[in-house]
Amino acid sequence: MREKPGGGRVAVTLGDMSRVATGQTYGLVYLVFNTIGNLLTQDDQVRCFENAARHLAGDGVFVLECRVPTAPARPGHQFIDIERLEADRVGLYVCRYDPGTQILDENHVRLGVYGLAFSPIGLRLAYPSEFDLMARIAGLRLHGRWGGWNGELFDAASWCHISVYEAISL
Structure with missing residues (x-):
């Protein structure tokens, strides 16, 4: 990244995405291309949602892109x-x-x-409904969900989901 134009101006924090802190808040926190699946326990995935929520600015959103599981029925x-x-x-x-x-x-x-x-x-693997529950545990709620990056309808034929979570307003 440092070799790319402007790469030296990008702050990098290395660590476990379910625990690392940057000391800052952001308007957007995102995990794409099944990244959350690299956390191999439900507890770690919940901690990731909680960590994302801690890093959100007041009107920020957490965006999750993940495939919809198709468990082998073999x-x-x-x-x-x-x-x-x-x-x-x-x-x-x-x-x-x-x-x-x-x-x-x-x-x-x-x-x-x-x-x-x-x-x-x-x-x-986890279904969108399980991620929605993880979001609620972390103080977030579903703002919107699509079946792709072009705003496709999320339905039974969708192979992935783009889910956008926001803080629950009290």
């Missing part, structure tokens, strides 16, 4: 899908879901003439 909650299939390489999406912890262990496996590569990640 035996053993496991599956393998082919992502790429060519003469000299294969890409596989290998997953296991634990409904008790809501953790999806996924691995993008690449096999080819140049070898084998793994890209594993674990994510805790």
Whole structure:
């Protein structure tokens, strides 16, 4: 980031997003592209909402972008899908879901003439309604929800949600 134009003027704070403090408030706090799923317990996800709420200015909003879970309805909650299939390489999406912890262990496996590569990640999946409850625990409420960044309607066909939370006014 420092190498980009103006990057030196951007303050950076490193830390756990569920606990780190900056000492400032902001009009916008956001987590995009399933970032909240990197917190692997419900308690940590709730702490993240609470931390976001602490960092919001009075009229600020917390924006969360996350996919809508589609838990594998396959035996053993496991599956393998082919992502790429060519003469000299294969890409596989290998997953296991634990409904008790809501953790999806996924691995993008690449096999080819140049070898084998793994890209594993674990994510805790949660539905929008669970995030809404986390927001209420943190003193926030849902302001709006869309099915994409272009304002698409959020409905049963939506694969992701953009949820905007604001402080609960007393």
